Amino acid sequence: MPFEPVILFFLLGAAAGLLRSDLKIPGVLYESLSIFLLLAIGLKGGVELSRHPVAELLGQAAAVVAVAALIPLAAFPVLRRLGGLARADAASIAAHYGSVSVVTFAVAGAWLAGRNESAEGHLVVFLVLLEFPALVIGVLLARGGNAATPWRRVLHEVFAGKSILLLVGGLLIGWAAGADGIRPLDRMFFDLFKGMLAFFLLEMGLVAASRLGELRRAGAFLLAFAVAMPVAAGALGALTGTLLGLSVGGAALLATLYASASYIAAPAAMRIAVPEANPALSIGTALGITFPFNLLLGIPLYHSLARHLQGVPA
Amino acid sequence: MPFEPVILFFLLGAAAGLLRSDLKIPGVLYESLSIFLLLAIGLKGGVELSRHPVAELLGQAAAVVAVAALIPLAAFPVLRRLGGLARADAASIAAHYGSVSVVTFAVAGAWLAGRNESAEGHLVVFLVLLEFPALVIGVLLARGGNAATPWRRVLHEVFAGKSILLLVGGLLIGWAAGADGIRPLDRMFFDLFKGMLAFFLLEMGLVAASRLGELRRAGAFLLAFAVAMPVAAGALGALTGTLLGLSVGGAALLATLYASASYIAAPAAMRIAVPEANPALSIGTALGITFPFNLLLGIPLYHSLARHLQGVPA
Amino acid sequence: MPFEPVILFFLLGAAAGLLRSDLKIPGVLYESLSIFLLLAIGLKGGVELSRHPVAELLGQAAAVVAVAALIPLAAFPVLRRLGGLARADAASIAAHYGSVSVVTFAVAGAWLAGRNESAEGHLVVFLVLLEFPALVIGVLLARGGNAATPWRRVLHEVFAGKSILLLVGGLLIGWAAGADGIRPLDRMFFDLFKGMLAFFLLEMGLVAASRLGELRRAGAFLLAFAVAMPVAAGALGALTGTLLGLSVGGAALLATLYASASYIAAPAAMRIAVPEANPALSIGTALGITFPFNLLLGIPLYHSLARHLQGVPA
């Protein structure tokens, strides 16, 4: 079975969009599903955390975050010089690729589970930690440190933003309640997770299809960037994970995190903080190309990278 | 137990409507539930299909579709001559009754399951195949073949329409993934199916109650038609299913398909293709009378017809 | 574990509100969840009822309702004289506290289940019976019996209102279908109950946080009332339950019902029947103070009251 079945829902949504079907996922369903997914991922991570001493993670977490900062810092000059993009656009795209996609992470988790392969549960903590530093870096890159950035507003947007709030909230609830306390909620948050993910991917397929038109404005450079960037970042992630002693599954998940581009938290934050950046460019590449690329090809690729780095046979 | 319990939700909704309760099911919930039901039915059928060689079904499917074409072709002259309806109205109503109701089919499936009776899984394929031919026939009947029908638009409305797209999409996903691949989605799409159906029926009860007023315009002829037509079509279905060698459950399901009248795909297509037809007439009869008739009396009736035709004791 | 985990979702919602997060629960999700919770609680009660002869409950039910009428009748003069509130405001608040909160009841049930403690299933019937008398009493108190009250309109609002309709409808369906008939719906209505409750509490936390500002207008008297009233009513409930021979769990649930203040049915009914009452006062106290008080402190308190009254060790 080459594909994880939930990916087929993405393809169905994309087909519906391209066929100009009258299928429309109500915006409210999108919002409800994203609340569900963020909370569920947080809860899962929290339950995992409650099983381990948190202190042990601190070093690993610091390394994971520090290395990840290289992604937007490397992407920015590439986008500026090779791509000839305006400062704001380059900074905004760098922020999107430096941050992470919660749904790509969830699909990678499902893909591993489908192969009966396990991964360290605390990867969810890294997901939370990786979401926001790139957004701050992106704003700094756009402003060059000088102009009047509404920092209070931006930091509030990031930290009180829906994504971080629900992920961290879920993490804390899962950690406080532990596996036993959460059990009565398992039927909702864990058993239905994959079904909800399937619905969300159906919706993202529809949205991605409607963004394809905007890619014409993006040009060949950005199309290439949208594939090369995740591969490079994924390789960095597989290496980092391996050096930090993660399992193959864990390194593949970290690679997926590095490779993924945010399209929930980043667009919201960049729209407020760097409004002069054209959102069609960043969302078009992140959602229109990188997201399906990671779903269809990236995840297996990062996994086999991790496997090779750790010398594990297929 | 005379009723399948989900039917009680329909009655509750209808009671709420008649009591002018302030209970309102948000339109978005209706849309979300119908996406769920269409996808879930498609998936179920696809999983069944993946167990059988598709080629064997072709002959049966052709027969089922050909016989079903008799329904709108017979209904049209009855509505025109006996009912004295305008050409467009007669054609539109014929299309509604020639097409099928996904929810009636789902309730019949639940009713059979409640009696521990099985039916051929590929009936879902017939559901998909029966949805659209009657719509095309209805348009032809309305236009008499001559006037300027926006065929491109109509065919697009039918084939890229939400119903067909989700049913066929679900079918393909279920077929590609097979029972094992779909298993992680079972909790969502199969375990919750009946609960979602209950909610949908609650909503349909509310809508049906609000349509009763329009039936006054319909007159005695249409009221009689809305009961006689499903009984006649149901008998034809029970006979066809028996001749094609279906089990009692399968023949009862096929009878239910023939007897049911569409109120999701048909209203949408007819509104575009035959706008001069009065939707109050077709929706009023299909949803206000035929749908509850089938739920409460039709399904057991078609089942006992199938039983008698196959000489099976109760 | 001091808290029932679902309460943590309330706290998360309240935190999001206080942090002015952009997290917004769509209004439609709120409505969908409340339909689910009301129906599910009704179904659960109906299944319980189908196991017992209904006649035996009549005496108990009459006593429970009669004693409960003391709550608004006692609250009104306190609010009028001690609080110096206008007649309409005092009457409306009395109606809110005399009626019951379905969600508080559900959390108390979950809290008991988390301690593996059982309670009489027919408490749900009392929930239904306790919802409306206080609303009628509130209107009478506001009008002093003389002015032109739109009684038809008010009674319709109460009895055809969403809350009563779904609770009673669920009760009847559960009672008619019995445990076996409802089984195929268990996955939806019972297994997911606690997860849905968690989502609803997240939303209520957000709403409650946004109501805190209005409490400034309420003044110290109302703040004290919002804590003292549930404690007094809870003690009355624990005593009544014990005298009627309920188990500790049952008496604790009855105490919770008496102590809880309505914020679904009462606001809707009072807005129509006593429009000159300021809804900020009644909703601010009921939802902003009494609801979280009951969740965090009240339920364990009423339970230990019931335990002491029945001489059961912890």
Added chain:
Amino acid sequence: MSVPIARCTLLTVVCEASLEDDLVADLGTLGATGYTITDARGSGAHGVRDAAWPPGANIRVEVLCDGRTAEAIAHHLEERYYADYAMVLFTSDVGVLRPRKFAP
């Protein structure tokens, strides 16, 4: 290709969603031939109404009618609801194709 445009009054009411049923009944009684409603949120003298839950939701109601009917409706709403409910009301002059449609 010229479409004759006649003048007509558009009355817009923004108020608490809980008034919907009563308002619709009133409109019929007062001679409106139709209405259009959208869900809304907002802020005004009665504070922020953010539609996060039903008691905090608004609706926005539009009625096309002749000037006299608009005046009657405005008068009635002011009498009946202004004291106790969050409500705002304004009128404007619009052009319609078939003015008969909007006269009682």
Added chain:
Amino acid sequence: MSVPIARCTLLTVVCEASLEDDLVADLGTLGATGYTITDARGSGAHGVRDAAWPPGANIRVEVLCDGRTAEAIAHHLEERYYADYAMVLFTSDVGVLRPRKFAP
């Protein structure tokens, strides 16, 4: 601080939601440079449309354009849809900051 305000026509259409795709296509053809749509419910000559399910839902479409375009759109809608669909249409005179934006 003065912003020069120019005159422009606002055309508002309330109709069955099933017309949305066709209507949007028509608007483009007839020279509108944009449109705004909100979901609505209502009542009129075609009875109550309460948006409880898709066939009973309305939309409310606004188009800012010059008078000539508004007339062309109104004319087209009347020809094409009035006979068979629930639809209401009205125009009003509004002020805009950049009138060029709304001319074809």
Added chain:
Amino acid sequence: MSVPIARCTLLTVVCEASLEDDLVADLGTLGATGYTITDARGSGAHGVRDAAWPPGANIRVEVLCDGRTAEAIAHHLEERYYADYAMVLFTSDVGVLRPRKFAP
């Protein structure tokens, strides 16, 4: 039965939904006494915004106020948001019952 109707300005803004919080804050600062918001979708110079997901959703904001306040708001929005955001703005003249309610 005559209701005295006074003149007032209705300012309508259609823009990206992500601006809601900022806009509401601006309105308060600039002297608006209230506002009404509905969710919307649409199309314009910034392409189709179909509200299929949050970054593609619009809102439609109405403010009743006096002419001077409307001008101040329009001026501010043009300065602050026009360059970078999808936004359209128009004003019209309406009649209200209690003009005081809408003056700062």
